[in-house]
Amino acid sequence: MRDAPAPAVPSLPRGGTDWADRAVTAAVWSVALLFTGVFLWIVGDLVRHGLPHLSWGFLTDAPMDAGRAGGIAPILVSTFLIVGVCLAVSLPLGVGTAVFLAEFSRGESLPARLVRGSLDVLAGVPSIVFGLFGNALFSLYLGMGFSILSGGLTLACMVLPILIRSTEEGLRAVPDDYRKAAAALGLSRTATLWRILLPAATPGLVVGLVLGIGRALSETAALLFTSGYVARMPGSLLDSGRSLTVHIYDLAMNVPGGEANAYATAVVLVTLLLVINMLTFQIADRWLHRRITRT
């Protein structure tokens, strides 16, 4: 979702004697309070139970006793490797597709409509279905087995729509003046793209990238049957590797007494996501600011 600059909205008249107006006002405020309460409840619970178990050692040690003790070092490594594979594949694919959609096709042309439609469907595919697909294609058919590679490739398919949408929006936000100027100077479209359009669209690309990383870090169901459960330090991309999310799931459901470390892992994961989230806001805000000051 792009943060469009909010148009100056006239503030609607407040209060009033109308009873319906008052009832709705009360209801809307209670929903907001309820929602804030749930947020604080969840986050407070995570922090209260998770923080005491967090230490430097937790991040650098291997898990012991099925994860009840020890740390999550190999799990962090596997998670980063999975996300790395995912980005290495989805980035070129996504940027190329976004360039096609924004620069080399007309909105209503059949190929563009087909690609867009199929990406819409892709964006809605449940993660467990990605898991089935990844298991069938990467793990079995292509013989990668339960591996970081299988998991990363499965996630690449999953984050692709996010990446494409954001990059495409970034490209569309680049003023047409630049394209006209470049064409009038006889610059090739390749040079225009690399030197002018993509640099100008970088914020959109980065937002997409960061959202994609967030989605990849949060994913569990698609990884259960692609990258697997193995909690050892991976030796190569063809080793199975357990992600943070799968670790939380496993500790919570299959390991009696694993709760404390599940909490701690959840805090690590949510903190990572929070940092990424902040980064997105920063970039989006700066982008918005720049676009406003320029026009």
Add this chain to the structure above:
Amino acid sequence: MSQPRGDASLIWAVRGLAVASGGIVLLIVAFLALEAIPALREVGLRRFFTDASWHPADGADRGAFNLVPMVAGTLTVATGAVLIATPLGIASALFCRFYAPGALGRAYRRLVELLAGIPSVVYGFWGLVVLTPLIRQWQPPGQSLLAGILILTVMILPTVALLSESSLRSIPAAYLRGATALGLSRWATIRGVALPAARSGIFTAVILATGRAVGETMAVLMVMGNIVQVPGSVFDPVRTLTANIALEMGYAMEVHRSALFVTGLMLMAIVVVLVAANARLGREGRRA
């Protein structure tokens, strides 16, 4: 249109990448179908709804493949969550847009965005260790349809709230000014002008949230108890289609495994229907 020389390779490259991206969905359908064929051939689609129970591990002849309890589980939990999350999400969007003073509205919006970013496995974990014990104290066993509905509600609420809000935000300010100029109260303006103007965006929000609720796996898997039964009350444990896949893929063989891919195809079909409905609504929204 003739292109300057030297661009041909770029154009072919981006076309190739676009075809690859667009083809992934076909690849997914193809592989699901390929894996589902043995079950469809040996069991047939009908038996998925008429068999006595779900005991797929014994093979096509002696096993039973009734998916009705899982379909019922998915439908009830998704319907319940969407029914609760829709009004709450719209109210939340209204708060952000019209009721909260500027800075509070922005802070609240950010909070909702943070909620949207929490992974489903964390929601599931929280539901498992906090929510289900609370429900157990009231009505055992705690892991239940109700727990699933509540967790899913919290999870899809941000989707409804954020999309509705951005739809409310895109209403031309002139509409609202016009209504205010007529001396309408805040709620009358919202009901009469803002909500109708944002209608198609809100429908989109609800459709996307429905898709998310149907497809959610981890959270429902962790809080709903996963008993294969058609729920008699909201306190009964149930199993959804997605949870069923997650639970059994690890050991499923042959026809059993293939049957799980049939459920994958079913989920895929639901997604396609929802996306098509959304696209149709979008077209009508533009025409209106």
Add this chain to the structure above:
Amino acid sequence: MSRRHSPTRGAHPGTDRPAGCEDRQPVMEVQDLSVRYGNAPALRDVTLTIPRGCITAVVGPSGCGKSTFLTCLNRLSDLVPDCRVTGSVRFEDRDILNGDTDLVALRRRVGMIFQKPNPFPLSIRKNLTFPLRHHGSPSGKALEEKVEQILCQVGLWDEVKDRLDAPALELSGGQQQRLCLARALVLEPRVLLLDEPCSALDPITGGVVEDLILSLRGQYTVVVVTHNLAQARRIADEVAVFWVRHGVGTLIEDGPVGQIFDAPRSERTAEYVRGIRG
């Protein structure tokens, strides 16, 4: 006093440009040019000769196809979906409307400046060196000299010489427009197309740009679209008057500036230049 390079005529060795436009040698010959956007005709049957070294002003009320006409002269019309151009435009012994025209070469020879200044979001220097490099021009010291020379020519050197690596978008509107002119001139085009180059600027900076255009006379062939009749009268050698007839733009009269303003042949032109219509 600031050091100012006065624009020198015939600064580019190897090209034999006349000192003025007295000989009226044709550079571009437009024959029966018509443009349609989809099914809507925008311009019909324009026949016009652009003389070498002169400033040709294209004037007329808004919506009469002036800008459309201009974009046909460097095939920028290709960027508009569903835009169909018929007729012929002869330039350097070829019809540039032919499908096999080398657009890169054409646009290098026929530069264009737009109404709204549109420097790239790069540094001032890169705005000039990027197009130059792309067309395989010198590097190193020669490139630096070229940058300085061209910035002097548009009178921008003294204003920006200390901040060549600053973003071009930080310049004022008038400076941006002069940078765009420099960016076009640095490729040494034969023809310059200017689409209302002063109308987005305030009167004073607009005047600076106008003087600059005047200084190009003789060295370059200039086609300038303007809705400002006084400006056309000040700078043009030749004037082409466009008009809307039955919703379609067309050329109603063209000739030397004196004829158009003092002794127009067409009644409409007379009314237009006297400010009665249009």
